Amino acid sequence: MNADMLAVADAVAREKSVERELVLESMEQALKTAARRTYGTKVVEATINRLTGNLSLFHVRTVVEEVEDEENELTLEQGQAMDDKAGVGYQFREPLAPIELDRVAAQTAKQVINQKIREAERAQVVAEYEPRVGEIVVGIVKRVERGNVYIELGRGEGVMYREDLLPRESFRQGDRVRTYLREVRNQPKGALVYLSRADAGMVLKLFQQEVPEIKDGMVAIQAISRDPGSRSKIAVISTDVGIDPVGACVGMRGARVQAVVNELHGEKIDIIEWTEDPAAFVVNALAPAEIERVLVDEDTGTIEVAVAEDQLAIAIGRRGQNVRLASELTGWKVEIMTLGDEKEKRATEIQAAKDEFMAGLDIDEDFSLLLVGEGFMSLSDLAYCNLTELVAIEGLAEELAEELQKRARDSLLKSALKEESDEALVALLDIEGMTAEIAEALTLQNILSANALADSASDDIEPIEGLEEDVLNALIIAAREACGWFKD
DSSP: OHHHHHHHHHHHHHHHTOOHHHHHHHHHHHHHHHHHHHHTTSOEEEEEOTTTOOEEEEEEEEEOSSOSOTTTEEOHHHHHHHOTTOOTTOEEEEEEOOOOOOHHHHHHHHHHHHHHHHHHHHHHHHHHHGGGTTSEEEEEEEEEETTEEEEEOSSSEEEEOGGGSOTTOOOOTTOEEEEEEEEEEEETTEEEEEEESSSHHHHHHHHHHHOHHHHTTSEEEEEEEEETTTEEEEEEEESSTTSOHHHHHHOGGGHHHHHHHHHTTTOEEEEEEOOSOHHHHHHHHTTTSOEEEEEEETTTTEEEEEEOGGGHHHHHOGGGHHHHHHHHHHSSEEEEEEHHHHHHHHHHHHHHHHHHHHHHHOOOHHHHHHHHHTTOOSHHHHHTSOHHHHHTSTTOOHHHHHHHHHHHHHHHHHHHHHHHHHHHHHHHHTSTTOOHHHHHHHHHTTOOSHHHHHTOOGGGSOOOTTOOHHHHHHHHHHHHHHTTTTOO
């Protein structure tokens, strides 16, 4: 029986690819659990001799300062009476009689062993594959269920969900497949290895395998945008002035990029040279469309691109794919328009700026056109620019430049105060029973919010035509209710 126990441990260790010691520890834990049915609340320890397979059970009692469990604890005096070297924390092990494993106990022991082995298998899978996240792994399709592909990786199993497959891509049992290891999760039901062929990282790793210059660090992939199965765009840069990054990725007669395309079942790949100049980068990213003009707005993170009428469809791409991938690749919001649309938009913007200057600065149309021609498109541009920029305009003296800035700031301040007044009016109208006429009269007395009205008494408010005192008091009470004065 003892030799049989060791033989079973060896067989299980080989079958599950786990350590023999772990199987034996699982058996000890299982026997300890089963012993509770016989020995109740006693603290039991089970050990299996690693050489003979002999099983031993012990009742463990611990020396403590204050006994709370008389069955499993001893006072210091009791411990020292048994062994004068005993101190607090010392444990005494008293042999127990072997137990008989009935059907229920055996089933419990089996469950404990299986659980421990599953935990060990899960830990091994995590330890092996977690450091490999972001790599390409090769496996054999084990089964396909509801569009999800389960892949045998050797020690563990990976899953590639339907959304991680390329469109119209299918696999059968036994197929050999290369996938991108996207994530590893250690879950109670087992370690899950998530695989993908649709992740942008798949393109990155394939190019690293096919292009030695990328692997050696002489060419770097700066950004990738991808529409899986249809088109990808990659931006590359060279760290060696003697190497053409695009040519290195394309390869002789396109051999390198074609190898990647073949692995991805014909997915088109645009290779673009990365540059720090956002305008040039966007122009490259929108290839093969020919770009006429580019306007960069750093404040909004937008780049407006103007193209000829016959280039509009190419720039946008099928279902907006080209402009969307270019936007993802560059990190800028790209807006495409024709030259005619761009001209009309510029005319509208110039007219709006001209009208704003004429109204806000009290100047004539010619002067406003002069400011627009110098690149000023709003009162804010004038109000907060460096004075030297205005003085640099031909024919504009420093005194006049200062006056323009003063008028621009005054106009912006008036607009801000009007907006604040409008917001206050809306807030006052939220009070139950308030009318627009009363709210407007209150704002003229600098009562701009429900809180301000709640803090007021009827005596503090100057008489308002048509407003009786009892109605005013009712409005003040309503304002206090709205501000939460009467809440517990």
